[in-house]
Amino acid sequence: MAQKPSIPKGTRDFTPSEVVKRNYIFDIVKKHFQTFGFQPIETPSFENSDTLMGKYGDEGDRLIFKILNSGDFLRKVDDNLYNSKDSNKITSSISEKALRYDLTVPFARYVVMHQNELDFPFKRYQIQPVWRADRPQKGRFREFYQCDADVVGSDSLLQEVELIQLYDTVFTDLKLDGVTIKLNNRKILAGIAEVIGAKDVLIDFTVALDKLDKIGEEGVKKEMLSKGISEHAIAKASPLFNLSGSNADQLERLEELLKDSEEGSKGISELRFIMETITSLGLQSAKLVIDVTLARGLNYYTGAIFEVAAPEGVSMGSIGGGGRYDDLTGIFGLKDVSGVGISFGLDRIYLVLEELELFPEAIDRSLDVLFLNFGPKEGLAALKLTTVLRKQGIKADLYPSDAKLNKQFKYANNRNVPYVVLLGEEELGNSSFIVKNMKSGEQQTYGLEETQKFIDSL
């Protein structure tokens, strides 16, 4: 009575073909992280709860997977607390570890703990799974990988410029042309809130503004009103709702709007520097645009905000994002360390590449040559040849049993093997082997002494 096995909600098995394709993306991302001078680190899959809790807001705390203490953990709970049935309070006394929720907070912890051995600016990349107790949707899982690259210890805007180039380089190498890198600056958002007199509700203001392309101008205004932002303030902000034209035009109009806000003006000049530097350097395939509605959820961004949108026509949310956070390590007691980073949404990039058929054609070819098995003696001769091929880096295998040729051929077919070698009794007798091209069906006979010639033809 074996029960049917299953895996938890929001988790996945990866098939060989999926792993190969995911590694293709990983490898390209990693390669460019390295050419841009980033170094890899890894952190544990779980952290102390107090490292994570409270860093992502109430909503985030709810989504953190907590790990139950070991042993007879309930015995240690205070009776009053236990009877109160207050899950939030009891959690902290029965769970002191939690699964990593993202890579940024563990990285901040890492920087603080290793501050004396790090050379700043420290450029690190990290590709590891994270876990969220979220309700799954398409492209949203409870276990997924994040690929992050961050620089800490430099407040130079050249870092932002480099990160934009890094996005462009990676997506160009992935053959994913036409992605849009959206750029904004938290200081501009803060400046706008200041100018319209909504400074105290900055977060509600930005969250609403972020939804502009989803719920439209009226929807945003409605949400702002419901959050207590006055009609007067909304009217003042209304130029934002249809800010169009070239990047330079938008900058000019924003500058005018923000001329009375010191912070806003600083944001404008930062944005302008990044835009101008990128313009003079040029991008390979990505488009860089200003998008003042870009807010993103995480409130630790203090300067630049990035988001990468998939090429037009692909229905997929953002495939990457990031920004600058001036004081990330402050929560762990290390002041004045500025950081800026970006992240690649691996799972979504995978879905986009799949949809646009951008994976290399032969990517899931797991075998170049299959030797058919005609029996013990022939098999041994084939195994010798297999070894020769493998030594030269060719993916070769011998079918393990002398099953019917029909079956062996079918196996070769299903595994997409391009070449099948037949070395049977007759061939063994005259020291030869037959190579069959599975695509064209053509067969060619080689003498054993011509093995190298066969290898060279592959």
Next chain:
RNA sequence: GUGGUUGUAGCUCAGCUGGUUAGAGCGCUGGAUUGUGGUUCCAGAGGUCGCCGGUUCGAACCCGGUCUUCCACCCCA
């Protein structure tokens, strides 16, 4: 966390207002073909109808719960 949606063979899905042995295509196994796959023909195997309970003479179908899928919120990658 809120509201909805989905689950039938390995896969994709039919299955009428509840009715007797639950079907198809693909895949799989065997044969036509004992040294030739991808095409064709023939035959065969494979199902706790997600799970638990209820209603009923009778449940894949109706009801409740639960798990899962996908979607919209919330939030976010």
